[in-house]
Amino acid sequence: MSETHREILRAEHVTKRFGPVTAIEDITVSFYTHQITGIVGDNGAGKSTFVKIISGVEQPTSGQLFFEGRAVKFRSARDARRTGIEAVHQDLGLVESMSVVRNFFLGMEPCRGLLMDMRRMREEAERRLYEIGLRNLKSVDQDVARLSGGERQAISIGRAIAFERKVLILDEPTSALSVKETQKVFDYMRNARQQGLAVLAIMHSMRQILDIADRIVIFWHGRLIADLPNDGMDENVLAEYLHNGLPESATIAT
Amino acid sequence: MNRDSTMKEHVALFDHADRGWKQTFQSIVRSRDSSIVLAAAILVLLFSLTSGGQFLQGSTWPTILSSTAELGIVTIGVALLMIGGDFDLSVGANFSFSALIMATLMEHGESGLVGMLVALGIGLFIGFLNGIITVFLAIPSFVATLGTWLIWEGVTLVVTGGSTITVFQRSVVLNLLGGVLVGGIRWEVLWWVVIGIVVSIVLYRTPFGNAVFAVGGRAQSAREAGVPVRRIRVISFTVCGLLAAVAGVVQFGHLQSMASSYGEYYQLYAIAAAVVGGTVLTGGRGSIVGTMLGSLILSMLDAGLILSGVSTFWYQAVIGAIVIVAVAMHTRLSRLVRGGD
Ligand SMILES: Nc1ncnc2c1ncn2[C@@H]1O[C@H](COP(=O)(O)OP(=O)(O)OP(=O)(O)O)[C@@H](O)[C@H]1O
Ligand SMILES: [Mg+2]
Numbered sequence: 001m002s003e004t005h006r007e008i009l010r011a012e013h014v015t016k017r018f019g020p021v022t023a024i025e026d027i028t029v030s031f032y033t034h035q036i037t038g039i040v041g042d043n044g045a046g047k048s049t050f051v052k053i054i055s056g057v058e059q060p061t062s063g064q065l066f067f068e069g070r071a072v073k074f075r076s077a078r079d080a081r082r083t084g085i086e087a088v089h090q091d092l093g094l095v096e097s098m099s100v101v102r103n104f105f106l107g108m109e110p111c112r113g114l115l116m117d118m119r120r121m122r123e124e125a126e127r128r129l130y131e132i133g134l135r136n137l138k139s140v141d142q143d144v145a146r147l148s149g150g151e152r153q154a155i156s157i158g159r160a161i162a163f164e165r166k167v168l169i170l171d172e173p174t175s176a177l178s179v180k181e182t183q184k185v186f187d188y189m190r191n192a193r194q195q196g197l198a199v200l201a202i203m204h205s206m207r208q209i210l211d212i213a214d215r216i217v218i219f220w221h222g223r224l225i226a227d228l229p230n231d232g233m234d235e236n237v238l239a240e241y242l243h244n245g246l247p248e249s250a251t252i253a254t
Numbered sequence: 255m256n257r258d259s260t261m262k263e264h265v266a267l268f269d270h271a272d273r274g275w276k277q278t279f280q281s282i283v284r285s286r287d288s289s290i291v292l293a294a295a296i297l298v299l300l301f302s303l304t305s306g307g308q309f310l311q312g313s314t315w316p317t318i319l320s321s322t323a324e325l326g327i328v329t330i331g332v333a334l335l336m337i338g339g340d341f342d343l344s345v346g347a348n349f350s351f352s353a354l355i356m357a358t359l360m361e362h363g364e365s366g367l368v369g370m371l372v373a374l375g376i377g378l379f380i381g382f383l384n385g386i387i388t389v390f391l392a393i394p395s396f397v398a399t400l401g402t403w404l405i406w407e408g409v410t411l412v413v414t415g416g417s418t419i420t421v422f423q424r425s426v427v428l429n430l431l432g433g434v435l436v437g438g439i440r441w442e443v444l445w446w447v448v449i450g451i452v453v454s455i456v457l458y459r460t461p462f463g464n465a466v467f468a469v470g471g472r473a474q475s476a477r478e479a480g481v482p483v484r485r486i487r488v489i490s491f492t493v494c495g496l497l498a499a500v501a502g503v504v505q506f507g508h509l510q511s512m513a514s515s516y517g518e519y520y521q522l523y524a525i526a527a528a529v530v531g532g533t534v535l536t537g538g539r540g541s542i543v544g545t546m547l548g549s550l551i552l553s554m555l556d557a558g559l560i561l562s563g564v565s566t567f568w569y570q571a572v573i574g575a576i577v578i579v580a581v582a583m584h585t586r587l588s589r590l591v592r593g594g595d
Contacts, residue, residue: 057478078480093478095471097538098464106468107479109461116459 005032007069008198009054009085009167014063016049023049024222027063031167031198036189038213038230039202042242045219047202048090051171055087056080078107084166088173090202092156096145100137101125103144104159124162132158133184149176161188168192169200174208186212206235220245289583290531290547297551301558308561316438318550318557323446324505325527326549328520330446330453331381331497333528333545337457338490339470339537340395342384345498345524347406349517352376353502354410357419357512366427374499380406381495385488395491403521410514420511431507442504446546449497454542466490470537526573527552530580551576 010030016023024046031037041047052058054065056074065072067083074080077087094103101118104125109116125140134154137147144152153176160168170189174182189199189212203209209216210233218226218241225245301309308314328345335342355376356369384402388395421428435441457463465486468476477483501520506512531548533540555576556569 055478056480076480076482077478078482081480087478089478091474091478093475095468095475095538097471098467102464102467106464106476107481109464111461114460115455116461116464118459 005035007031008033008067010066011050011054012064012066014050014053014060014065016046016053016058017061022222024053024219027224029217029224029227031200033166033196033198034193036193036199036201036212036214038209038216039200039219040204040206040209040216040238040242041219046222047219048171050219051087051169051200051202052089054080054167055085055089055169057087057089081108081163081165085169086160086163086165086167087169088156088160088171090171092152094144094152094156097143099141099143100129100147100155101140103155104128104140104162108163128158128162129155132161132188134158150178150181153177154181157185157188161192165197167198167200171202172204173201174203174205182208206238210235210238218242290544290551293580294547294551294554297554297558301554301562305558305561305563309558313438314557314561316440318553319443320432320440320508321556322550322553323440323442324501324508325520325523325553326446326546327442327449327501327504328498329524329527329531329545329549330449330542331494332521332524333531333533333540333542334453334457334466335395335490335494336525336528336533336535337470337537337540338466338487339473340388340487340490341399341525342381342491342494342498343396343399343521344380344384344403344406345494346517346520346522347403347410348377348380348495348498349502349505349520350512350514351380351406351410351502351517352499353506353512353516354414354419354514356503356506357421358414360421360423360425361419366425370427370431370503373503374496377499377502378492378496381492381498382488384495385491388491389484389487407514414514416514418511418513422510428507428510431504432509433507440508442508445500445504449500450542450546453493457542462486462489467538470539472538523552523573526577529577532584534584535581548580 007030010028012028014027015025027046027050039047039050049058053060056077056079059075065074067085072079072083074083080087095106098106101121105116105121110120110124111117122140129137129140132154134151137151144155147155153173157170157173160170168189170185173185177185189201192199193214201209201212203212210230213230216226216228216230216233216238217224218228218238220242226241298309328349332342332345352373356366356373359369359372360366380402384395384399387393387402388398391398430441431445432440432442435444457466465476465481468479468481469483469486473483476486498520502512502517505516509516527548528540528545529535529548530551531541531544531546533545533548552573555572556566559569559572560566
């Protein structure tokens with residue numbers, strides 16, 4: 001691949017505590033344009049917490065974020081979204097009791113005057129969901145509660161892609177999808193990479209991670225223990241890292 | 255890219271013919287509301303029979319509509335708050351306290367306008383305080399407003415000594431709040447309808463309304479989408495407090511007198527009316543039109559029972575039964591359409 005990788009997002013010494021629980025500790029890592037980074041780690045390793053911090057949902061206890069070289073402080077997901085970071089969280093971030101279209105634009109509703117531009121919202125949501133391959137959705141006015149797990153995941157991903165940001169974060173985006181649909185999500189990710197986005201994906205399947213990621217970052221007990229290029233890495237080696245931490249105590253530098 | 259061909263295909267797939275305001279209207283007047291209209295119609299029929307026709311007489315309706323408006327304005331605020339996932343048990347105390355302040359000011363020679371503005375300011379402040387306490391101390395609103403209910407009721411009793419304040423002076427403001435508009439129907443009925451329309455539009459057509467539904471439906475998702483959850487909740491509490499005071503001052507405009515007991519149980523009747531109207535106790539779903547019909551049903555019950563010669567003591571018992579029946583019906587109904595409202 002010949003695209004130049006430019007650093008777009010960096011976390012420096014980021015720590016997050018929930019009361020007595022230290023979810024992540026002293027995470028320093030950078031993300032680059034035109035690159036898919038796979039984030040792996042055992043349950044409770046702190047992956048989702050890290051992703052929530054860089055997408056503005058949670059605020060770090062200490063540490064600093066940089067976006068395109070500038071120090072940034074996200075007080076909410078809205079700040080992060082406006083800066084250029086879009087995320088699909090592990091819980092999908094949908095409101096079941098609301099319609100597809102209202103979910104789609106939640107927090108970013110296009111308006112005409114004071115009122116939401118419902119026509120534009122419907123057309124845009126329909127077009128985006130059609131493009132992403134959700135083609136037998138009856139109406140964008142139906143409640144999310146009526147949709148299947150796969151359909152919900154597609155809506156959540158479609159929403160994240162629609163806003164055309166610079167960083168796309170996916171926290172276990174394929175957990176409810178069939179093999180065929182998973183490949184579709186991989187296509188979006190490659191597409192986003194081609195357009196120059198920094199793509200971050202958390203996945204539990206080693207096979208999937210090795211298939212899609214250019215680079216793999218490993219979390220272990222709240223710490224980032226390895227940051228490796230994905231050049232023919234072995235599945236077993238990766239699994240070894242996940243469960244036992246580093247073979248030696250040395251951290252592999254970026 | 256082949257976006258053009260994709261576009262054509264998708265246009266064929268979705269029907270754009272009747273979108274826009276019609277759709278909005280449909281979302282405001284949900285199918286669930288039609289069952290409430292039916293319930294109201296049945297009540298009218300029933301009471302016409304049991305009251306020997308008296309219930310249908312023209313003179314009955316201005317009274318029913320006035321009490322509907324007074325309860326209804328409170329209920330609209332309570333319903334908005336419930337859709338956002340919160341409760342306000344202090345609206346009854348707020349109603350009496352703010353209206354009593356207006357009455358006291360007028361008793362001491364202040365103009366109706368000043369009295370009204372101060373009263374509305376107090377209602378707004380009480381609501382805002384409820385929001386701050388609930389959101390920033392992270393206390394369930396049910397408990398927080400149980401506390402503020404008792405606090406404000408206590409303050410009211412201390413200030414007024416429990417007495418009734420009557421104002422005899424004529425005032426344009428009092429007249430515009432609760433005086434007769436046309437055919438025995440009072441201005442307050444118009445204000446109720448106007449407030450209902452405004453709040454409906456805000457809920458269904460503005461980003462704020464979208465946020466309220468989201469916060470009530472699943473606050474964490476709202477937060478992840480960047481909705482300022484705490485701000486939305488505090489604003490909803492504030493609006494609810496303001497509307498409680500509005501209801502208080504229109505009733506004062508109507509009766510020209512006020513006492514701490516006038517707002518008693520309003521919080522419970524308001525929740526009952528909202529629930530009868532299809533607002534869900536767990537938040538995220540509800541309808542302002544349904545809520546308004548719910549207030550009408552409660553007021554019709556009040557008048558209908560009296561005209562039918564039933565002891566007014568039965569009113570509470572009947573409302574209690576109606577609430578249970580209504581919730582059971584709504585639950586069935588929404589199960590039938592699988593999560594739809
Ligand atoms: N809001 C919270 N309050 C308290 N503790 C939390 C909170 N969120 C996360 N934690 C804790 O932080 C740690 C890391 O959790 P996190 O969800 O980030 O893990 P994860 O790597 O995403 O795991 P999984 O693979 O299961 O999704 C866990 O011990 C978890 O219990
Ligand atoms: Mg996780």
